[in-house]
Amino acid sequence: MQRRYFPIALAATLAAGLAGPAMGQGAWPARPVRMVVPFPAGGSTDVVARYIAQKLGDKLGQTFVVDNRTGAAGNIGTDAVAKAAPDGYTIALSTSGPLVNNKYLYKSMPFDSEKDLAPIALVCEIPLVIASNPRVPAKDLKTFVQQAKADPRHYTVGQPGNGTIGHLALEQLSMATGVRLTTAPYRGDVPAMTGLLGGEIQALSAPITALIPNLSDGKLTGLAVTSAQRFPGLPSIPTAKEQGIDMVATVWFAVVGPAGTPQDVVNKLNTEINAIVSSDEGRAKLQQYGGIVNVGPPSALRTLMDKDSQKWKAVIEAAGIKLD
Structure with a gap:
């Protein structure tokens, strides 16, 4: 059988051509990056994302x-x-x-979320x-719960909708x-707050964001x-x-990408985002929306996801909450 040999120059050219895509497109980011926000424009998630x-x-x-x-x-x-190309551009x-x-x-x-997202x-x-x-009359949560237990007909607590974190917190x-x-249940934070201010309900469980102005002005009491x-x-x-009630409930914002996103891209984004939100300007900006800065490596986010998953699974199953 006759063997055929490629000239060295031709072989090198072919090898370079094949290696090109595998070596990537150069330093990331080489083109605009899309940041998806799964909630409407104008809300706190959207505003934080744009910042x-x-x-x-x-x-x-x-861009x-x-x-x-x-x-x-x-x-x-x-x-x-989750279904986007894991190239760092979504x-x-x-x-x-x-x-x-x-x-x-x-x-x-x-x-x-465990398998499809980075x-x-x-x-x-x-x-x-x-x-x-x-x-x-109650000015703290412990007293409010005691009074609600003694006279449940006169104590109704609102929440922003079934399945929301405000609802889950009440179950917790x-x-x-x-x-x-x-x-x-109400259809959102603002309608629930309106009901509270109008006396339709006696208390409300919701993310602090929408309630900050009325709490600051004394129009609502923070229990x-x-x-x-x-x-x-x-x-x-x-x-x-502090009041002897063992509960912690927060909603958190996090940046994720498709599973398989290059680790160098993940590390670069993590470093830059940590620096942005940890700055004096970043902390002040997030505090306007009720956010407490909480930074760390990507592994810290994974740990939080796992921890909250166990906690809320127990609450949701015990309360029998289903949305479909």
């Missing part, structure tokens, strides 16, 4: 385009990222809902607050205290925040744990 996108663009010299993909409690937009600023809670609330999910960076945690109308509160509270530490923007409100 981070602008800062990343300034630092890395490429970071925010793309709002809404629907199914954040599942649609997060799924779009990422998401998502929340603990689609990243953790939704898989226990919906019968079927279009993605598996954790990149935790941005912040937003505590919930349990706030009451000032006409309610019932499990922690052994007191089943009468609850009322407790449900974070591990007090919220810096309203330090006079004690935590539930």
